[in-house]
Amino acid sequence: MTDRADAEGRLRARLAEVEERLAAQRRAVDGIVESARDSNADDEHDPEGATLAWERQQAAALAAEAERERDQLLAALDRVAAGTYGVCEVCGRPIPAARLEARPAATRCVEHAR
Template structure:
């Protein structure tokens, strides 16, 4: 990886990290709001007119928060690979991940052929 492409990769990753951090913070605020809104309610969600929607909304935000937190961890791992000099190298086969794949998914750990052979997860 050249110095300019390393700088570009770092800039992309840092921008993605800032976006992911902001998303995680927003989801934490949203979850806190939901929990605050339901804290004073009767625990009988089943018979509350809004009861079915509040637990669903709460769990939907929790799931989205987990995904956003996982993505942030992937970006941090990519920054670690960049610092270690292994960014852009497929963790499975050792070949280049590919410029287009890294442009589309800066935190990618594997090349397209290796990613297509395994179950979807961290890419």
């Protein structure tokens, strides 16, 4: 069984990492928007503008991914507080500790993971 304090500590450490990544990605998106404005690029005809648009899209996708991960970690911390952390939401059995170590925000056991 995973100790509750261990689980919370691991989730908070992961959350700090994700928030850092999220902030960095948001800065990257802003930076690309800035340079696109400075270069006065035309997305359709200027190859540089098209590259910037693509880079902005990638950075925005990574930011969205970090945001989703942050939300999952916050939900997991709620489950720790509620005492339901580490229990599969499908079968109600404990999620193995090794799986929780690899994926602290997991809500399902290996068998019921999609």
